[in-house]
Amino acid sequence: MGDEVARERFGVRDLVLIALLAAAGGVLSTYIGYLGNLINRLFGVPFGAGQLIAGLHIVWALLARLLIGRFGAGTLTGVLKGAVEFLSGGTHGVVVVLVSLVEGLLVDLGMGILPRRSLVLTIVAGAVASASNVFVFQAIYFSGVSIRFILVMAGLALVSGAAFGGYLAWDIERLLVASRIVRRSDPPASAGPRSRIRTLGTLAVILALLGGGVFYYVSVFDPFAAPDEARITGAVNAPCTFRYAEWTGEEETVHTELRGSSTYVPARDYRGIPLADVLEEADPRPEATAVRLIADDGYEATLDWDAVGPTSGVLLTLDDGRLRLVAPGHDGAYWVRRVTRIVVE
Numbered sequence: 083m084g085d086e087v088a089r090e091r092f093g094v095r096d097l098v099l100i101a102l103l104a105a106a107g108g109v110l111s112t113y114i115g116y117l118g119n120l121i122n123r124l125f126g127v128p129f130g131a132g133q134l135i136a137g138l139h140i141v142w143a144l145l146a147r148l149l150i151g152r153f154g155a156g157t158l159t160g161v162l163k164g165a166v167e168f169l170s171g172g173t174h175g176v177v178v179v180l181v182s183l184v185e186g187l188l189v190d191l192g193m194g195i196l197p198r199r200s201l202v203l204t205i206v207a208g209a210v211a212s213a214s215n216v217f218v219f220q221a222i223y224f225s226g227v228s229i230r231f232i233l234v235m236a237g238l239a240l241v242s243g244a245a246f247g248g249y250l251a252w253d254i255e256r257l258l259v260a261s262r263i264v265r266r267s268d269p270p271a272s273a274g275p276r277s278r279i280r281t282l283g284t285l286a287v288i289l290a291l292l293g294g295g296v297f298y299y300v301s302v303f304d305p306f307a308a309p310d311e312a313r314i315t316g317a318v319n320a321p322c323t324f325r326y327a328e329w330t331g332e333e334e335t336v337h338t339e340l341r342g343s344s345t346y347v348p349a350r351d352y353r354g355i356p357l358a359d360v361l362e363e364a365d366p367r368p369e370a371t372a373v374r375l376i377a378d379d380g381y382e383a384t385l386d387w388d389a390v391g392p393t394s395g396v397l398l399t400l401d402d403g404r405l406r407l408v409a410p411g412h413d414g415a416y417w418v419r420r421v422t423r424i425v426v427e
Contacts, residue, residue, distance in 0.1 A: 092158075096150045099264075104159050107142030108166020111178075114138050133238035137212045137246030143186040144208055144251035147193050149264055156193070160186020181218050185211040205248035212243020309404045309420075316374075316426035318364035324424070326400055329355045336395040338410035340417055352408040354399030358392045366426050375407055376423040383416045384427070385409065 092100070114135060146159040164182030192207025193199075216236040258264045310326040333353050340347035361373065373390050376382040390396045395410040398421065405421040 092150070092152065092154070096152070096155070099149060100146055100155060100159050100162065103142045103146050104162035105166055107139075107159070107163040108168075109170050111139050111163065111167045112170050133216065133235050134242055135246060136215060136239040137208060137242035137244070137248075137250070139182075139215070140185045140189065140208055140211045140243060140247045141251045141254070143182075143189045143211070144193075144204060144247055145255055147189050148199065148204065148251060148255040149258070151199070153190050153194050156189030157183065157186040160184075160189070177219070177222055180222075181215050184214050184218055188214055201249075201252050204252050205244045208248025208251065209240045209244040212247050213237075213240040215239060310400060312398070312405055312421050312424050314361070314364040314424045314426070316424075317367045317370045318361075318426050319367060320363070320365040322364050324355075324360050324363070324398070326355065326398070326405065329360075332356075332359065334397065336397060336408065336410055338395065338408070340414050346414075352397060352399055354397030354408060356392065357390050357396045357398055357407070358394065360398060360424070361390065361426065364426065370426045372427045374425040374427055375418045375421050376425065377418050377420045378422045381418065383407075383418050385412070385416060 142163055143156040143160045147156040160182040164179035167178050168176050188211040189207050213236045216239055312324045315321045335351050335353045337351050339349040371387050372384050374384045397408040399406055399408050407418045409416040
């Protein structure tokens with residue numbers, strides 16, 4: 083009986099593997115969250131489209147379950163990954179720990195249905211675990227989103243979890259075993275033509291992620307941006323940096339509501355610096371027609387020039403120490419958080 087219990091426990095190798103996968107997954111999931119925001123921007127929506135790569139968040143729990151083969155490997159990897167993501171600056175805060183825990187648990191439950199490893203079961207478990215994030219987030223941040231939109235997001239996450247979660251994890255595990263980086267009890271299958279095609283597909287996904295990472299860190303990420311500052315560039319004669327602390331005493335107050343596709347905040351007072359005054363410091367050129375506000379994760383929104391005039395009530399305020407746009411009369415998608423750049427067009 084004692085030997086049987088011992089065999090069910092995680093060994094040192096298992097725990098080290100879980101820790102490595104959780105650490106890698108936690109750090110990379112923060113970056114993947116930023117890529118999701120870039121995808122939202124490409125589709126012109128405030129959120130939702132980023133679920134196309136949601137499967138990449140759960141590949142680590144799936145890998146742990148495949149490599150270790152014990153119930154609990156996915157759950158433990160998930161909760162540790164969520165903790166690392168939270169501590170490394172994830173955009174979802176501490177809630178991501180709960181989300182990752184649920185994902186890991188679903189991976190364990192799904193892949194534990196059959197005693198043997200199965201590609202189909204891995205894909206199904208990845209799909210269900212990936213889709214669960216939509217429902218967990220909505221349960222916590224429920225704000226009147228239509229059920230149809232929730233189902234669309236869940237559908238995107240389901241497909242992503244199947245392809246970028248289950249299928250990708252299965253291929254990565256096979257590559258790791260074939261290259262003898264890790265070992266498992268059953269020998270790897272011989273590499274036939276279909277196996278080579280899957281390998282090329284896996285490498286293509288990895289290269290695409292690397293390309294997205296290069297784009298993000300070269301074109302979007304600004305490591306020197308202070309949380310309460312924003313650079314003003316574009317069609318201006320005097321590019322400058324707006325620093326909220328330097329405008330103390332110039333604040334105005336507006337009373338407005340935030341009404342977005344996924345969020346509603348009843349009308350209340352917001353106090354900040356009028357955007358029109360901030361832009362005036364940069365001396366806009368006569369041909370200016372719009373203002374583009376860009377967040378530190380690449381999300382952006384564009385307002386017509388007439389919509390940011392002196393009487394518009396559009397403000398730059400501080401939200402948890404970071405710049406945020408308050409845009410009365412505009413959809414919540416325009417209330418950009420963590421603004422770091424303002425481009426006059």
